Amino acid sequence: MNVDFFISRRISAGDNSGRTSPAVKVAIASVALSIAVMILAVSIVGGFRREILQKVIGFNSHITLYPQESGSGVIKFTPELDSIISGTPGVTSHSLSATVPALLKSPGAFRGIYLRGISGNADTTFLHSAITEGRMPRQKSSELLISASVARHLGLSVGDSINLFMIAEGITARRLPVSGIYNSHFENYDDYLVFAPIELPQALASLSPDEGTTVEIYTSSLSETERLTPELAERLNNGILSGRLNQVYRMDTALDKGANYLAWLDMLDTNVWIILTLMTLVAVFTLISGLLIIILQKVRFIGVMKAIGASSGRLRHIFVLMAVRIAVTGLLAGNAIAIAVIAVQSAWHVIPLNPEAYYIDFVPVSMSLPLLLALNAAFILIIYLMLIIPARFVSRISPAESMRFEH
Numbered sequence: 001m002n003v004d005f006f007i008s009r010r011i012s013a014g015d016n017s018g019r020t021s022p023a024v025k026v027a028i029a030s031v032a033l034s035i036a037v038m039i040l041a042v043s044i045v046g047g048f049r050r051e052i053l054q055k056v057i058g059f060n061s062h063i064t065l066y067p068q069e070s071g072s073g074v075i076k077f078t079p080e081l082d083s084i085i086s087g088t089p090g091v092t093s094h095s096l097s098a099t100v101p102a103l104l105k106s107p108g109a110f111r112g113i114y115l116r117g118i119s120g121n122a123d124t125t126f127l128h129s130a131i132t133e134g135r136m137p138r139q140k141s142s143e144l145l146i147s148a149s150v151a152r153h154l155g156l157s158v159g160d161s162i163n164l165f166m167i168a169e170g171i172t173a174r175r176l177p178v179s180g181i182y183n184s185h186f187e188n189y190d191d192y193l194v195f196a197p198i199e200l201p202q203a204l205a206s207l208s209p210d211e212g213t214t215v216e217i218y219t220s221s222l223s224e225t226e227r228l229t230p231e232l233a234e235r236l237n238n239g240i241l242s243g244r245l246n247q248v249y250r251m252d253t254a255l256d257k258g259a260n261y262l263a264w265l266d267m268l269d270t271n272v273w274i275i276l277t278l279m280t281l282v283a284v285f286t287l288i289s290g291l292l293i294i295i296l297q298k299v300r301f302i303g304v305m306k307a308i309g310a311s312s313g314r315l316r317h318i319f320v321l322m323a324v325r326i327a328v329t330g331l332l333a334g335n336a337i338a339i340a341v342i343a344v345q346s347a348w349h350v351i352p353l354n355p356e357a358y359y360i361d362f363v364p365v366s367m368s369l370p371l372l373l374a375l376n377a378a379f380i381l382i383i384y385l386m387l388i389i390p391a392r393f394v395s396r397i398s399p400a401e402s403m404r405f406e407h
Helices: 003-011 022-060 079-086 125-130 148-154 199-204 222-241 259-297 299-307 312-348 369-396
Strands: 063-067 091-105 110-118 131-134 144-147 161-167 171-182 193-197 214-219 249-253
Touching: 022 125, 022 259, 022 312, 022 369, 063 222, 079 091, 079 214, 079 222, 091 148, 091 199, 110 148, 110 199, 125 131, 144 148, 144 161, 148 171, 171 199, 193 199, 214 222, 222 249, 259 299, 259 312, 259 369, 299 312, 312 369
Parallel strands: 110 193, 144 171
Antiparallel strands: 063 214, 063 249, 091 110, 091 161, 091 214, 131 171, 144 193, 161 171
16 A cells, blocks of 8 residues: 555544544535535436527527518429438437418417428427327327417317417418417427428418428537538539529528527526536635645654654655545545436426426436546645645644644
């Protein structure tokens, strides 16, 4: 066993009985609390970012392709367009979508909505996860998936039927059943979006099976979306120049459409940095105070060690090792507490939130192993560097003066 490490472990005890001194206990508790709060803060903000982005992407897709013309707003999903999109490296899936304005009317109320038709091959993972009652509309049916806010406003339940009106060249009316109710807690979307198979809005707007209003394109991640967008735009431009495509397009990304939500997440990131800084300062100051108290308690020991030939550098090393050992003990305890809280919250959502303020009805948590290890490593490094300063007081203690201190 390393001699310096052995000595550092022995002197952390407050007396000859081997019991831990109160200063060490306070330091361990402070480090445990600080690292637990830091891990939970990072985890909660990471959870918010994951949940919010899932909702933004779920409603908008990673990339949305529109027709450039401001007239009919109809995009024709030709085999050439399909080939260019599917042939772009990084595209995981894509589908035609059709969104038309309409009016829902019950006997006692009405609501203007956007009826969004989704293709059979569309990614509906998000919508499935947001359903609170009923189910998704069956393919090629005339069923509707409405939000909880629309259902409350119109007094609807799963299985009820509602009158839908669409005004174009004339008034088109349909009476349609409600197959399910979803709730994403995103009021800007929930209040107006109603989903149905794409054949329904195509029929209402007199569109052919290969016509819609947008093409929804999905990638593996937002970083991949940023890389892919310019490349896809270039491919589409080349297709127009070569004559393969006869329509001009424009694109929006989830980052563009979710800018307000991302700005809110950036504010949370700022709060996390403040928390990390404050918790690190608390842990460092507590450890420095504990180390100074232990140094004062061990003045006689330091004098004896110097008298038998131990250098000031070696004594500094012993006390820094002792403080790092205390920090690691607190670090392990804090990690255990934080990981337990994250596991419980992730499994059972025991801590609720007001969805009207936070867009989510529970506190979300998310923590990756690399981020957890990086946070712990940075914490240990900062503490080690800061503890070198109080340890230098050891060099100022002389053997002659230390003999005046009693046990």
